[in-house]
Amino acid sequence: MSEKSTSFSIKNWSQDDQPREKLRDKGKAILSDAELVAILIGSGNRDESAVDLCKRILGSVTNNLNALGKRSINQLMEFKGIGEAKAITIVAALELGRRRRLEDNLQLSKIESSYSVYKIMQPILGELPHEEFWILYLNNSNKVIHKGQLSKGGITGTLVDVRLVLKNALEVGATALIMCHNHPSGTLKPSQADKDITQKLKTAAESLDIKVLDHLILTEEAYFSFADQNLL
Numbered sequence: 001m002s003e004k005s006t007s008f009s010i011k012n013w014s015q016d017d018q019p020r021e022k023l024r025d026k027g028k029a030i031l032s033d034a035e036l037v038a039i040l041i042g043s044g045n046r047d048e049s050a051v052d053l054c055k056r057i058l059g060s061v062t063n064n065l066n067a068l069g070k071r072s073i074n075q076l077m078e079f080k081g082i083g084e085a086k087a088i089t090i091v092a093a094l095e096l097g098r099r100r101r102l103e104d105n106l107q108l109s110k111i112e113s114s115y116s117v118y119k120i121m122q123p124i125l126g127e128l129p130h131e132e133f134w135i136l137y138l139n140n141s142n143k144v145i146h147k148g149q150l151s152k153g154g155i156t157g158t159l160v161d162v163r164l165v166l167k168n169a170l171e172v173g174a175t176a177l178i179m180c181h182n183h184p185s186g187t188l189k190p191s192q193a194d195k196d197i198t199q200k201l202k203t204a205a206e207s208l209d210i211k212v213l214d215h216l217i218l219t220e221e222a223y224f225s226f227a228d229q230n231l232l
Helices: 019-026 033-041 050-059 084-107 114-125 162-172 192-206
Strands: 132-138 144-152 176-182 211-218 223-225
Touching: 019 033, 033 050, 033 084, 114 132, 114 176, 114 211, 114 223, 132 162, 144 162, 162 192, 176 192, 192 211
Parallel strands: 176 211
Antiparallel strands: 132 144, 132 176, 211 223
């Protein structure tokens, strides 16, 4: 095999340039995003190193890891040097990162503002291409004791079963709840249907001494709070 065909494998680089050894000897924080992804794929192609390939992949999403996390296996495989196994490795690693971020947010489970709700739910709903409706169930201390998906719909909307919401609230012993759903379109303006279901659930919950504290509409980068806008 020619020198050119092997020179771009990580093991053939000088030790100072090898991201694995760089992480081991200098710490993970010093590595660039491209170097970290390069460790995942191990090698580049005949024309570029793993780091250069990863720089190009990241450049295709303006160096945004959240955007890279949305790329499918087939989309990643469009890059020369990225086969199915490497693409799956990248997707799996970014999904682990997303789940870690979600778990970190769940540690802050006491709801003190609409933003604390957004921090919990954005990793779940923010990037979805379809609409989902979730409920956070809270105790007397405004701590989340349960959260769950109520329904999943198409991009145009979803259905909400008020009876099921209240049944779940009684089962987990919740004294308050917060509604959350996403708008894949990116608009934060509540629809008339959003307003109607908020009022319907609030009225039904009051008969059971359960408070509806808020209803959040989420997009990837922002949110709308019914409570903040005095719409409850």
